Amino acid sequence: MNKIKTIIVDDEAKIRNGMERLLHRDGDHWDIVGIFSDGIEVIEFLKGNQIDFDLLITDVKMPEMDGLTLINEIKNINRDSNFSTIIVSGYDDFRLVQSAIREGALDYILKPIDRKQFFEVLQKVKKRIDELRSTMHKWKDLIKQSDMLTLTKQTQLLSEAVSSEKEDIATMYWIKDFPDGLYQAFFISVDEFPSKSSEYSNEDWGAFAYAVENILDEVVMEYKNSKHESQGWWWRDGGLHFWVLLYSARKEYEDFIVAGDSFSRKLKLCLNKYTPFSFSSAQSNPFEDLFVLPEMKKQLHSLIRMRMIYGGNQVYSFRLLHKLKDTDDHHLVAANNMKEFASKLTTMLGRSDTPKIDKEISELFNKIKKLRSPIEIQHAIEYLIIYMFKVNLEETEPGLSLKDLDEILQAIKTESNMNKLEKLVKQTFINIHQKQLDYNQDPALTPIMKAKKWIYENLSKKITLRDISDYIYMNPTYFCQYFKKQTGKTVFDYITDLRLETAKELLLEQDLKVIDIAQLVGYQDPKYFSRLFKQKWGSLPSEFKKKYKAIY
Structure with missing residues (x-):
């Protein structure tokens, strides 16, 4: 009582x-x-x-x-x-x-x-x-049930955003239901243990996944309870691969980094203690705009590839890349001087002539072809690609994007023809080389001006963050931060406002149906377009046009 x-x-x-x-x-x-x-x-x-x-x-x-x-x-x-x-x-x-x-x-x-x-x-x-x-x-029970439903819905939206290959910015209106503040994303993946995999049944793997889910639940809840106005979401991405998103209402960048690092350490300790495997995790920098999540997936997938060089059971972040030191204890890397070749090639990017890069890669492959086994060849090429990615992130201030690193590495694993492998590596290096050359040209237009110009010209099409960042040769996450700092608006808000401004002009100047106007400004769902239009201008499109005609 x-x-x-x-x-x-x-x-x-x-x-x-x-x-x-x-x-x-x-x-x-x-x-x-x-x-x-x-x-x-x-x-x-x-x-x-x-x-x-x-x-x-x-x-x-x-x-x-x-x-x-x-x-x-x-x-x-x-x-x-x-x-x-x-x-x-x-x-x-x-x-x-x-x-x-x-x-x-x-x-x-x-x-x-x-x-x-x-x-x-x-x-x-x-x-x-x-x-x-x-x-x-x-009342508390009802609130708790409501919170659980909200959490479930939010988690589903986040999971769908991360799993989407090319998320149209127009469809990501749900981000407005999430709180304003700082976010950090984490990708947690089991390290490969081929020798042990056959020892476990499907039921065993299911039990391991359940154990990891419980650990995530507890560690995320501990974070939420320990920090004022903090939230957290997690979801499974198949197998023993998971995502976590942490939120802080306080926009104190350094404090949030410390909180994220503490979360990573706690999670790593728990996973090591309560499961028979080791896990590596990739941790993003803090960011404010949730519509970068589809691109964050590619970045964190690429980042976790660093365990191929530095080993598993570690937490990798972009901030810590420059602190990692090559130990050269891998016999393939040390014996074949792969670090020296990789360093030389990455130094040439954006500085040398394309034929020189082509020649250097050809000479490198002549040495790679002399290696004793396909495994050695694969490891050598993987090291070369990952090292380039690492240097590209460390040394390029605007964060030039290395696109589709996962696809490149997957192709290296599956391709057995050495000539095709050489061609793939050359194309990868030359693409990055050209990006860096292009980025330093055309000084008359700033990256923001280029982005705005491209958005205006493609307003009726499906627009993704990757489309814009690729056009101006900038890392998507960095571009979002840079755009907001320069314009005072998020990319999402800028595109939405421009579409609705254009829609108003079309509505008043041309005799078009609402469904046609919606499609002309990039919205395939006319009901959603009408709702956005009313939020912006106070009336539904059809009512707005009638009012305008009545006045004039």
Whole structure:
């Protein structure tokens, strides 16, 4: 049984003591958390202890602070408090009693206190508080159920965004339902253990996945509980591969990085302790715009490839890449001087002539072809590609994008023809080389101007973040940050505003159907377009046109 926490206030000691004795005689329902001689003492007590209570029994007329003022002061201290009040009053205090009842006091007791009346009032109060508790319990259950449904819906949206290959910005309107602040994404993947894989049945793998899910649930919940105004989501990406998204309402970049690092360490320890495998994870930098998630998938998938060089059971982040040191303890890398070749080639990108890069790669492949086995050849080429990716991230301030690293590495694994492999590697290096050359040209147009020009010219088409960033040769995540810093708008908001501005012009200047206008500005769903139009301009498209014609 939850006792009723009670505070007694009266400037007469005899009455205070008498009410205390009567409460104790009424049974174990009452827990007296404080007895005070005036309202000021109560306020100081509540401010110092932040205690919740159920019932206030107070004299209505006291020299330092009257009961009505006390009730209002307590409400000001904690606006969420839901306490009941009994007023103790003399006959000449009746006007104050009436005011107190208007403020929500349940009942009043006249002085001198009659025991029978006091117990009757207590029974009424107990019934009222029980009803309040029951209502609050049901309300909290409803809130909890609502929160769970919201969490499930949000997790599904995030999962779909990450799994999408090319997410049209126009379809990502759901990001507006997520809070404004900083986010960090994590991709967690089991390290490969081919020798152990055959030892486990499908049921075993299912049990391992269930264990990881429980660990994620606990570690994410611990993060949410330890940080003010923080949230977290996680979902499975097939097999023993998982995603986590953390949120912080406070836009303190460095503090959030520390929190993300702490989360990664905690998760790594738990996974190592409670599963028979090691896991590597890739951790993003903090970002504000959720529509970068489809691109974040490619970046983190590429980042986790670093375990091919530095080993598994580690946390990889873009910030830590420059701190990683090549140990050259891999015999293939050391014996064949792959690091030297990789370093030389990446230095040439954006600086040398294309024929020189082509020649250098040909000479490198002449050495690779002399390796003793297909495994050695594969490892050597993988090292070359990943090293280029690493240097590209470290040394390129605007974050030039290395597109489709996963696809390149997958092709290396599956392609057995050496001539085709050589051609693939050459094409990869030359593409990056050309990107860096192009980026340094055409100084008349800034990256923002180029992006705006491209968006305007492609407004009726499906627009993805990758399309824009590829056009201006910038890393998608960096581009989003740069765009917002320069324009004051997110890429999503800029494109939405431009589409709706253009739609208004088409609506007023041309005789077109709403469905045609929607498609001309990039929206395939006319209902969604109409809803956005009304949010922007205050009326549905058809109503807006009628109003305009009526005026002019």
